[in-house]
Amino acid sequence: MTRGRFITLEGIEGVGKTTNIEFLRELLEQKGIDVLVTREPGGTPLAEDVREVLLETRDESMGPITESLLIFAARSQHVSTVIQPALNAGRWVLCDRYTDATYAYQGGGRGVALETLERLAEFAQGSLWPDLTIYLDAPVDQALARIANRQPDRFETEDSEFFARVRDRYLAIVESEERVVLIDAMQSIKEVRLRLVSAITEFLET
Ligand code: TMP
Numbered sequence: 001m002t003r004g005r006f007i008t009l010e011g012i013e014g015v016g017k018t019t020n021i022e023f024l025r026e027l028l029e030q031k032g033i034d035v036l037v038t039r040e041p042g043g044t045p046l047a048e049d050v051r052e053v054l055l056e057t058r059d060e061s062m063g064p065i066t067e068s069l070l071i072f073a074a075r076s077q078h079v080s081t082v083i084q085p086a087l088n089a090g091r092w093v094l095c096d097r098y099t100d101a102t103y104a105y106q107g108g109g110r111g112v113a114l115e116t117l118e119r120l121a122e123f124a125q126g127s128l129w130p131d132l133t134i135y136l137d138a139p140v141d142q143a144l145a146r147i148a149n150r151q152p153d154r155f156e157t158e159d160s161e162f163f164a165r166v167r168d169r170y171l172a173i174v175e176s177e178e179r180v181v182l183i184d185a186m187q188s189i190k191e192v193r194l195r196l197v198s199a200i201t202e203f204l205e206t
Pocket residue numbers: 013039040041071096097098099100101102103105106155156
């Protein structure tokens with residue numbers, strides 16, 4: 001049995017991950033690929049509970065290390081009970097966010113040292129990294145303007161400087177990791193979709 005392939009979608013809030021992940025699912029299914037779509041933090045009942053703790057706003061503030069540990073706890077559960085078994089069974093996995101998000105939000109945004117996050121990543125996920133990551137990019141102000149009307153979760157209450165640090169870290173990951181493809185999310189939906197199709201087509205040829 002050939003191991004399935006692991007694809008992740010990344011970007012700051014407001015870049016259109018939700019609609020584009022559905023498009024990617026359809027694209028892969030049209031190509032006859034059996035794909036499991038999931039998300040982080042979350043993807044299992046327990047990890048979804050951890051997601052709620054992470055996203056809700058409360059009086060007690062959450063420290064950056066607590067936040068990082070909760071994210072990796074959810075990831076460990078998700079990887080071991082959902083992602084890895086699916087890949088082992090030959091299914092493809094399409095995940096809305098993964099460890100690049102931790103490096104960007106907890107590393108770039110919150111200032112947790114990269115070495116700390118790398119150690120936690122190894123502990124929680126072993127050597128499981130995506131085969132392909134699509135990063136949807138947009139300037140912070142324009143991305144945040146797109147979510148201005150929704151009820152903000154704990155991350156969405158952060159200021160634009162926080163998101164600028166997150167975006168900068170994502171852009172640094174794009175520079176250093178060959179598996180990551182950047183797509184300009186400010187293009188029309190049609191253009192974004194054309195880029196997604198070419199990223200997947202190229203990936204299928206490798
Ligand atoms: P979203 O899935 O609706 O974008 O929301 C999840 C939030 O969790 C988002 O604000 C980013 C944040 N997050 C992290 O801070 N670190 C992580 O590793 C992941 C997966 C998400």
